Amino acid sequence: MRNNQVRLNCGITIPVIGLGTYSWDNDRETTQQAIHLALKMGYRHFDTAKIYGSEPAVGNALRKAIGDGTIRREDVFVTSKLWCADHHDPVSALNQTLRNMGMEYVDMYLVHWPVKLKPGICYPVPKEEDFxxxxxxxxxxxxxxxxxxxxxxxxxxxxxxxxxxxxxxxFASVPPAVNQVEMHPMWRQKKLRKTCADHNIHVSAYSPLGGPGNVWGSTAVVENPIIKSIALKHQATPAQVALKWGLSRGASVIVKSFNPGRLKENIASLNLKLDDKDLNEIDKLEERKIMRGEFLVNDTTSPYKTLEDLWDYEI
Structure with missing residues (x-):
């Protein structure tokens, strides 16, 4: 890790802290304001997706910042994702994303889920007949x-x-550069991290705090007594400990708060130093996956009849 960036197998670098822009209730203006503030604080990686509905807001905010000279396009890293209903034509889907954002390219384009839905399905929880x-x-x-x-x-x-x-x-001619997955101190992804490391694929952690504040999220990570005691020891916050754990494991972390205090707190995790004792204590925590993906499983139309099928028993 150099200058808080990691070099990917495709040759470009990714900033290790990204701002996620998925939210059930934030409007375009709130998202744009959060991005402007994040840019001032030093955030340079912004994560969106078609299904989040935030591509236009992310594009507007970044274009404005580029236009007024706050940043150059090459200084920011933008990630978006291929929605499940667009597997039949990724090129058209990405062209639409670029139109949504008013940009000529994104830095990273990810297959959002290993799931294919019928064209035109634009809601996050598919019905049985949609697969x-x-x-x-x-x-x-x-x-x-x-x-x-x-x-x-x-x-x-x-x-x-x-x-x-x-x-x-x-069968891939070009290997994936990134695998973005749920990862935090209570879902450490040890096996997956090894697989990805063996193939020089970077792991990017979503919900690195366990997704508190999301409908499906949990406060189990930031409320964990061990995480709290490590935070107290370092005069840090539980969120900073959780983020630094992810960074110390070589992952980038995608944080999701638009709250100014939390934005500042999260990026300050870069300055925290955890020792081996801290890391060993975290490695003993009981694990629990939070984003389980039940909405992608059914025994008639989905290719995944059980959660074990979806995650190949990494659950």
């Missing part, structure tokens, strides 16, 4: 085409298990 059979080879060929056309600088995946990564590598 189609996943053909990962054709999806990935479309992702590689996006790269070839210069619509993105790197391609990757999200919510892929070790087994799904290995399967993708069997």
């Amino acid at each position: 189609e059979q996943l053909d990962l080879e054709s999806t990935w060929a479309g992702m590689q085409k996006c790269l070839e056309l210069g619509l993105c600088r790197c391609i990757g995946v999200s919510n892929f298990s070790s087994k799904k990564i290995e399967r993708l590598l069997d």
Whole structure:
């Protein structure tokens, strides 16, 4: 890690702290204000997705900052994601994302889930009749085409298990640069991190604090007594300890608060130093996956009949 950036297998660097822009209730103006504030504080990585509905706000905020000379386009890293209903045509989907954002390219384009839905399904929780059979080879060929056309600088995946990564590598001409997954002190992803490290794939952690404040999230991480005691020892906050744990494991972390105090607190985690005793204590915590993905599982139309199928028993 150099200058708080990590070099990816595609040759570009990714800032290790990113601002996620998914929210149930934040409007465009709130999102844009949060991005302007985040830029002032030093955030340079912004994470969005078609299904978040935040692409226009992210694009507007960054274009304004570029236009007034606050930043240059090449100084920010923008991630967006291929929604499940767009697997049939990633190139068209990414072109639409770029129109939404008013940008010529994104830095990273990820396959959001290893799930294919019928075209036109634009809500996050699909109905039983919405699923189609996943053909990962054709999806990935479309992702590689996006790269070839210069619509993105790197391609990757999200919510892929070790087994799904290995399967993708069997036929991919271009390996994924990133696998963005749930990862925090109570869901440490040891096996997946090893698989990704073996293939030089960077792990990016979403919900690095366990997703408190999200409908599906939990306060279990930031309220954990061990995390709290480590925070007290270092005169830090539990959130900073959780984020620094992720960073110390070589991951980048995608934080999601738009609150000014929390934005400042989260980026300050870069300055925290955890010792081996802290890390060993965290490694003993009981694990619990929070984003389980039940909404993608059914026994008739989904390719995944059980959660074990979806995660290949990494659950």
